[in-house]
Amino acid sequence: MLLLRNQWKTWLLTDTPQSSSQAYVGRIYIGILEFSKNHLAVLGLAIILSLILVAIFAPWIAPYDPVETNLANRLQPLSGKHFFGTDEVGRDIFSRIIHGSRLTLYVIGLVAIIAAPVGIIVGTVSGYFGGIVDTVLMRITDIFLAFPKLILALAFVAALGPGIENAIIAISITSWPPYARIARAETLTIRGRDFINAIKLQGANPLRIIAGHIMPLCMSSLIIRVTLDMAGIILTAAGLGFLGLGAQPPSPEWGAMTSAGRAFILDHWWLITMPGSAIFIVSLAFNLFGDGLREVLDPKREQA
Amino acid sequence: MIAIEHLNIVFGQGANRSHALKGVDLEIAAGESFGLVGESGSGKSTVLNCITGLLSHWTGRISIDGTDLSGQRDKAFYRKVQMVFQDPYGSLHPRHTVDKTLKEPVLIHGLGDANARVERVLDEVGLGNRFRFRYPHQLSGGQRQRVAVARALILEPSVLLLDEPTSALDVSIQAEVLNLLQRVRKERNLTFLLVSHDLAVVSHMCSRVAVMNRGEIVEQVNRNQLQAGTFSDRYTTQLFKASKGYDRSVINGFVDHFTRSEEA
Numbered sequence: 001m002l003l004l005r006n007q008w009k010t011w012l013l014t015d016t017p018q019s020s021s022q023a024y025v026g027r028i029y030i031g032i033l034e035f036s037k038n039h040l041a042v043l044g045l046a047i048i049l050s051l052i053l054v055a056i057f058a059p060w061i062a063p064y065d066p067v068e069t070n071l072a073n074r075l076q077p078l079s080g081k082h083f084f085g086t087d088e089v090g091r092d093i094f095s096r097i098i099h100g101s102r103l104t105l106y107v108i109g110l111v112a113i114i115a116a117p118v119g120i121i122v123g124t125v126s127g128y129f130g131g132i133v134d135t136v137l138m139r140i141t142d143i144f145l146a147f148p149k150l151i152l153a154l155a156f157v158a159a160l161g162p163g164i165e166n167a168i169i170a171i172s173i174t175s176w177p178p179y180a181r182i183a184r185a186e187t188l189t190i191r192g193r194d195f196i197n198a199i200k201l202q203g204a205n206p207l208r209i210i211a212g213h214i215m216p217l218c219m220s221s222l223i224i225r226v227t228l229d230m231a232g233i234i235l236t237a238a239g240l241g242f243l244g245l246g247a248q249p250p251s252p253e254w255g256a257m258t259s260a261g262r263a264f265i266l267d268h269w270w271l272i273t274m275p276g277s278a279i280f281i282v283s284l285a286f287n288l289f290g291d292g293l294r295e296v297l298d299p300k301r302e303q304a
Numbered sequence: 305m306i307a308i309e310h311l312n313i314v315f316g317q318g319a320n321r322s323h324a325l326k327g328v329d330l331e332i333a334a335g336e337s338f339g340l341v342g343e344s345g346s347g348k349s350t351v352l353n354c355i356t357g358l359l360s361h362w363t364g365r366i367s368i369d370g371t372d373l374s375g376q377r378d379k380a381f382y383r384k385v386q387m388v389f390q391d392p393y394g395s396l397h398p399r400h401t402v403d404k405t406l407k408e409p410v411l412i413h414g415l416g417d418a419n420a421r422v423e424r425v426l427d428e429v430g431l432g433n434r435f436r437f438r439y440p441h442q443l444s445g446g447q448r449q450r451v452a453v454a455r456a457l458i459l460e461p462s463v464l465l466l467d468e469p470t471s472a473l474d475v476s477i478q479a480e481v482l483n484l485l486q487r488v489r490k491e492r493n494l495t496f497l498l499v500s501h502d503l504a505v506v507s508h509m510c511s512r513v514a515v516m517n518r519g520e521i522v523e524q525v526n527r528n529q530l531q532a533g534t535f536s537d538r539y540t541t542q543l544f545k546a547s548k549g550y551d552r553s554v555i556n557g558f559v560d561h562f563t564r565s566e567e568a
Contacts, residue, residue, distance in 0.1 A: 017437040023401050027439070194395035198455065201356050202409040203382035212408075216399050 041292020119179020
């Protein structure tokens with residue numbers, strides 16, 4: 001068994017890989033080794049992974065239906081029957097937080113899928129071509145950057161109507177400009193380098209150069225930034241929920257839950273504390289994880 | 305093979321205006337190894353960048369193999385003319401394995417049979433299959449420069465432009481890379497245009513040499529003149545003396561050609 005493990009290790013860390021996939025996997029393995037040295041980042045990753053697991057298995061973990069009301073059972077304190085107590089209409093807060101993890105993941109997942117690609121495409125294209133393309137794209141980015149994030153999101157939600165999907169669209173629209181800026185800055189430092197000139201002299205077209213040679217080098221700083229922004233996205237989504245413009249009742253969104261619990265903060269502290277803590281822990285986990293990723297992925301460190 | 309007439313290029317405007325090339329004329333025969341020497345900023349790399357199309361706002365005439373070049377280069381041009389860059393640490397993509405770097409040109413030009421081509425060219429530059437799936441950071445400077453040479457050769461060009469191919473390498477590695485270049489030139493009957501500030505490298509590699517100073521070609525000499533040190537131009541003589549190493553009495557006799565031509 002030990003022998004087998006050692007064989008794997010040599011295979012992964014070899015100086016003379018036999019195939020591209022081996023070289024690639026070996027590189028990832030070295031990254032994982034590096035990452036696991038940062039214990040706080042591993043803790044962050046563990047929390048994120050358990051969030052994902054909880055979201056997948058929510059119906060089996062949650063002891064009660066998250067939307068089922070039971071007025072006879074309202075505002076119960078923490079107990080063996082209701083781990084986190086019950087809210088003002090007798091719903092089990094623990095079950096609601098478990099189901100709310102799905103909404104949280106849904107929001108950050110969709111925002112990342114929409115905002116990050118838009119940002120990287122706008123940024124690399126404008127950085128690579130420069131000139132008039134750059135001016136036009138960057139001024140559009142500037143316009144979006146000039147809006148206060150939450151206010152613009154509020155305006156969009158007000159126009160499109162409240163709801164979690166509209167909240168996601170609103171947050172995405174306000175979060176891509178920083179990614180475009182980062183990608184453009186990276187592209188500007190990369191595009192004059194010799195390896196880009198070399199591929200140009202190989203006859204590559206701009207599409208191949210941007211997608212195959214520039215984007216991979218922008219990826220790491222972008223992934224770091226997106227991960228660190230996840231916390232902000234969760235908070236914005238919670239903020240919209242809190243203002244009643246995100247997820248609508250009775251869906252168990254954490255921000256909406258804290259908002260509803262606000263009225264009972266003095267006598268029934270668990271109504272607001274439990275979803276608030278969930279937001280806090282998940283945001284913190286993403287920050288820790290992002291910090292660890294930065295240590296592994298930062299291209300500036302690697303080139304030294 | 306390469307003919308350049310009245311090549312002019314100007315960078316910047318107004319106070320920052322810099323006339324980098326002032327009517328450069330060159331004529332390089334097929335299979336010849338031609339050297340371009342001069343100090344930093346004399347415009348020798350700019351000539352290469354004009355040929356490759358990395359700079360496009362030049363005026364004059366550049367023709368390769370009888371066909372005149374315009375602002376845009378087509379794929380056929382890049383199959384004929386390839387380039388090796390000065391800094392092997394900057395000319396390879398840090399996230400691409402050697403294999404990927406070498407396969408890319410084959411894919412772009414749709415040549416097919418990529419694996420066999422990569423193996424063949426790696427053998428040719430003396431690296432072998434062991435290095436095929438390494439990343440650039442797992443290679444030494446000399447090995448990287450061999451990969452860069454392999455990348456230039458994989459499209460089977462007839463002209464190789466060399467921009468100070470050894471100046472970033474250790475002295476012991478320089479000789480290896482120069483010998484490699486000599487060998488592939490013989491085997492493939494390539495035309496070389498070698499840019500360097502190192503007269504020793506140029507006299508080893510080239511049969512004819514043009515000396516550049518401040519955007520102009522001041523003299524063209526052959527290998528015998530270069531080895532004997534018989535030049536007609538004062539700047540060339542000075543460059544030749546400087547290349548012999550530091551000597552106070554020689555240095556004291558130098559004229560600053562920058563201020564001299566400003567006064568003129």
